[in-house]
Amino acid sequence: MDIVLFYTLAAAGLTWSYYKDRQKTKQSLTKAWKAFNNILPALAFVILLIGATLAVVSPEKVSQLLGSSSGAGGMVIAATIGSITLIPGFIAFPLAKAVLDMGAGILQVAVFISTLMMVGVVTAPMEAQFFNRKTVLLRNGLSLLFSFVVAVVLNQVVGR
Amino acid sequence: MTQLLRYKWVLAAIAVDVGVVIWNPSLGARIADRTADSFLEMLSFLPPIFIILGLLDTWVPREKVVSHMGPGSGFSGLILATMLGSFAAGPLYGAFPVAAVMMKKGAGYFNVMVFIGAWSTLKVPMFLFETQFLGSSFSITRWLCSFVGVVFIAAVISRLITDDEQQAIYAKHK
Structure with missing residues (x-):
């Protein structure tokens, strides 16, 4: 869905741009290629890391580690997995629901979802290239702490 | 040479992956499989992002x-x-x-x-x-x-x- 929307937007933008100004359109595509080429080394490394992570860590193992009896330790494990892995949302949400149905606590699942989205250990070197090390440490560190706050609130609101 | 240096971490990761393939072929195959999957996924959504980026940057x-x-x-x-x-x-x-x-x-x-x-x-x-x-x-x-x-x-x-x-x-x- 996201992808269809993005291609539609890009195609519409290009058509509009080409109609308005061919030179600027050419310039846009050159800039697009330059930007892509700039991040390609970091991107390729991320892809290789994702491939290895997905191959080593199976969904079954994740379910096992996030079980409802895991308590605070389970939250820490959930936060660690969420911070390190780069599971796409369309895999993470069904997985989270499966884990919840198997009796996992809201606390663990919420921490996992929140860190998965906000904290990126694997992408931190790439992030530091665009900003600086201090920003990356602050953003990821505060997001990690904040994920526990979100989990406690969610547990109050939807926890049974 | 500078081009190659930009990719030093990529080459290192590929070297580790090749090592895994030799040491444990079934795990290696799984890694290759998942890597190809995420590579194709990135490849599918990145072009429009960068085209939109280029257009925004120019316009x-x-x-x-x-x-x-x-x-x-x-x-x-x-x-x-x-x-x-x-x-x-x-x-x-x-x-x-x-x-x-x-x-x-x-x-x-x-x-x-x-x-x-x-x-x-x-x-x-x-x-x-x-x-x-x-x-x-x-x-x-x-x-x-x-x-x-x-x-x-x-x-x-x-x-x-x-x-x-x-x-x-x-x-x-x-």
């Missing part, structure tokens, strides 16, 4: 973004940055090049950080998906909490980053 006049999301833009800048981030799609590292363009165009660092936070966890397509799987009380509560958190974290970061540090960051994207 959005610097003054316009400065006046809307510059350092003194206040509440409207915050809302604009949140919308820019949450109407996006794709993983977080797709946001970094967009943030680079924002900085190049003079957006304030607080707004850039709000944008990164919004992209990371407030994305509308993901919110809909989350609602479908985990229920609306889960997704709405998480969205609202996260919005507060994103603004708070952006405020702390922009407070703690000194002017010199910020200038150095912006200089990367001139």
Whole structure:
């Protein structure tokens, strides 16, 4: 869905741009290629890391580690997995629901979802290239702490 | 040679993967499989992102973004940055090049950080998906909490980053 929307937007933008100004359109595509080429080394490394992570860590193992009896330790494990892995949302949400149905606590699942989205250990070197090390440490560190706050609130609101 | 050096970490990772293939062929095959999958996934959604980026970079006049999301833009800048981030799609590292363009165009660092936070966890397509799987009380509560958190974290970061540090960051994207 996201992808269809993005291609539609890009195609519409290009058509509009080409109609308005061919030179600027050419310039846009050159800039697009330059930007892509700039991040390609970091991107390729991320892809290789994702491939290895997905191959080593199976969904079954994740379910096992996030079980409802895991308590605070389970939250820490959930936060660690969420911070390190780069599971796409369309895999993470069904997985989270499966884990919840198997009796996992809201606390663990919420921490996992929140860190998965906000904290990126694997992408931190790439992030530091665009900003600086201090920003990356602050953003990821505060997001990690904040994920526990979100989990406690969610547990109050939807926890049974 | 400099081209090769840019890819030193990629080559190192490939070397490790090749080592795994030799040491444990079935695990190696699984890694190759997953790597090919994520490679194809990236390849499928990145071209439109970068084309849109290039178009934005060429067509959005610097003054316009400065006046809307510059350092003194206040509440409207915050809302604009949140919308820019949450109407996006794709993983977080797709946001970094967009943030680079924002900085190049003079957006304030607080707004850039709000944008990164919004992209990371407030994305509308993901919110809909989350609602479908985990229920609306889960997704709405998480969205609202996260919005507060994103603004708070952006405020702390922009407070703690000194002017010199910020200038150095912006200089990367001139």
